[in-house]
Amino acid sequence: MGGFEVLWIGRVILLLQLVPGILGWGKEGHYTICKIAEGYLSEDASAAVKELLPDHAEGDLASVCSWADEIRFHFHWSGPLHYVDTPDFRCNYSYCRDCHDTAGHKNRCVTGAIYNYTMQLMSYSDSNSEMKYNLTEALMFLSHFIGDVHQPLHVGFLGDEGGNTITIRWYKRKTNLHHVWDTMIIESALKTFYSKDLSIMIQAIQKNITDGWSDEFLLWEGCALDQTVCPDPYASESINLACKFAYRNATPGSTLGDDYFLSRLPVVEKRLAQSGVRLAATLNRIFSSRQSISQE
Numbered sequence: 001m002g003g004f005e006v007l008w009i010g011r012v013i014l015l016l017q018l019v020p021g022i023l024g025w026g027k028e029g030h031y032t033i034c035k036i037a038e039g040y041l042s043e044d045a046s047a048a049v050k051e052l053l054p055d056h057a058e059g060d061l062a063s064v065c066s067w068a069d070e071i072r073f074h075f076h077w078s079g080p081l082h083y084v085d086t087p088d089f090r091c092n093y094s095y096c097r098d099c100h101d102t103a104g105h106k107n108r109c110v111t112g113a114i115y116n117y118t119m120q121l122m123s124y125s126d127s128n129s130e131m132k133y134n135l136t137e138a139l140m141f142l143s144h145f146i147g148d149v150h151q152p153l154h155v156g157f158l159g160d161e162g163g164n165t166i167t168i169r170w171y172k173r174k175t176n177l178h179h180v181w182d183t184m185i186i187e188s189a190l191k192t193f194y195s196k197d198l199s200i201m202i203q204a205i206q207k208n209i210t211d212g213w214s215d216e217f218l219l220w221e222g223c224a225l226d227q228t229v230c231p232d233p234y235a236s237e238s239i240n241l242a243c244k245f246a247y248r249n250a251t252p253g254s255t256l257g258d259d260y261f262l263s264r265l266p267v268v269e270k271r272l273a274q275s276g277v278r279l280a281a282t283l284n285r286i287f288s289s290r291q292s293i294s295q296e
């Protein structure tokens with residue numbers, strides 16, 4: 001293969017990565033969520049995660065949190081697992097009504113995927129388990145999908161594909177509303193407030209969790225009825241925020257600038273914080289040794 005062809009293939013891959021609106025939170029969003037989660041893992045969960053991570057992750061969960069997006073076109077079946085569509089303008093979510101793919105197959109949506117991969121990971125300490133799941137993939141999927149379900153437009157309206165078909169301008173750039181929430185708000189924040197340095201943004205969010213949001217922390221962490229995982233309330237929050245903040249003042253053809261950016265950035269930062277805390281809490285429940293003893 002000539003150098004030119006290699007360059008050309010490289011460009012096509014680059015272009016594919018730039019196609020807007022097809023991925024979950026962008027790379028930065030997922031990295032941030034998993035970095036935050038790492039800080040709240042219990043000893044047991046941290047050990048299990050390290051054991052399950054692929055070698056190339058070098059012990060860092062955050063480095064594989066976009067894996068589910070990278071393999072999305074290779075594992076075609078996994079596409080519908082990144083989001084859930086809700087009926088237009090209802091601004092609510094119901095698992096039974098909404099969690100299916102376009103062919104109507106039940107449980108094939110982001111909340112269904114979170115239940116499924118949690119259930120798989122629960123077999124981690126169970127040597128008698130007859131089912132042999134790929135727990136490395138289950139961990140990487142779960143870490144990604146708990147992020148996705150917190151992106152308000154991943155629980156958006158069916159008619160506009162979660163904002164994907166709403167063409168708008170982000171400042172001068174033509175894009176779509178879904179992509180603004182996946183990527184552009186975070187990108188603009190990095191440029192405007194964090195010297196283009198993701199680690200500074202992550203530190204700022206971490207500081208907010210311990211200072212500003214400390215009174216909400218326990219509420220974020222907990223699941224009703226002592227469940228191991230509870231993605232349904234997260235999805236309800238997301239469609240609520242989608243109606244209140246994402247769709248509002250973002251009609252097709254509009255230009256979004258400072259007003260939109262500055263009022264929505266706090267929402268995005270809080271969702272990143274919540275998903276990080278909840279991912280850690282979920283992994284802590286899944287891998288707590290106390291739980292595996294009480295099951296015996």
Ligand SMILES: [Zn+2]
Nearest residue numbers: 023024082148
């Ligand atoms: Zn995704």
